[in-house]
Amino acid sequence: MGVEEDSSEDEEDEELEEDVKAFHSGRLFTEGEKSTGGEGLYVPPLNFAMVDCGVYRSGFPDTANFGFLETLKLRSVLYLCPEPYPEANLQFLLSNGIKLFQFGLESCKEPFVNIPEDKIREALKIVLDARNHPILIHCKRGKHRTGCVVGCLRKLQKWCLSSIFDEYQRFAAAKARVSDQRFMELFDTSSLKNLPSPLTLRNVGSFESPYLAPIHQ
Numbered sequence: 026m027g028v029e030e031d032s033s034e035d036e037e038d039e040e041l042e043e044d045v046k047a048f049h050s051g052r053l054f055t056e057g058e059k060s061t062g063g064e065g066l067y068v069p070p071l072n073f074a075m076v077d078c079g080v081y082r083s084g085f086p087d088t089a090n091f092g093f094l095e096t097l098k099l100r101s102v103l104y105l106c107p108e109p110y111p112e113a114n115l116q117f118l119l120s121n122g123i124k125l126f127q128f129g130l131e132s133c134k135e136p137f138v139n140i141p142e143d144k145i146r147e148a149l150k151i152v153l154d155a156r157n158h159p160i161l162i163h164c165k166r167g168k169h170r171t172g173c174v175v176g177c178l179r180k181l182q183k184w185c186l187s188s189i190f191d192e193y194q195r196f197a198a199a200k201a202r203v204s205d206q207r208f209m210e211l212f213d214t215s216s217l218k219n220l221p222s223p224l225t226l227r228n229v230g231s232f233e234s235p236y237l238a239p240i241h242q
Contacts, residue, residue, distance in 0.1 A: 072167030079158030
């Protein structure tokens with residue numbers, strides 16, 4: 026089991042490196058260039074996208090992304106990995122008055138899969154609380170752990186499964202996991218339906234944004 030976990034981490038690091046190379050070989054996201062001559066470009070985190078009003082998702086932000094994140098006026102970050110948050114990121118949150126919520130979901134490759142439903146449920150409570158908005162949800166690459174949380178959120182928004190899976194697959198691409206989709210399909214939303222949130226009133230097609238697609242090319 027230890028060998029499987031080490032192999033999983035090595036493969037995950039290799040995939041992350043490939044994703045970052047692909048991202049930096051493509052276009053930069055620009056929002057309000059502050060001056061001429063190409064200065065003031067903002068670089069979003071890998072796989073960044075808007076989920077809904079005041080809710081964003083991405084891969085792990087690095088220092089190059091801090092300028093972009095400042096434009097979002099975040100109140101909270103929901104971090105889905107068990108590893109300690111880097112000091113540079115903690116200092117960024119502190120200097121901008123951003124609260125950190127951490128739910129350590131282990132990276133599990135099939136067939137060794139154990140997605141903790143209780144942690145997903147608690148993470149969703151954070152997302153559904155408008156007092157935490159604007160909020161950024163992220164894991165390492167913004168694909169699987171983040172995809173599961175967003176997929177379960179979509180169930181609360183009454184999205185049909187085909188639309189939930191389509192969104193998940195757009196971010197996970199060739200790395201999409203059947204186990205993640207099965208988890209989203211079976212996830213019980215009944216205990217969350219009575220939580221007050223503007224997000225639960227929206228469904229697929231009722232909210233459109235140019236940032237709904239992942240920025241990774």
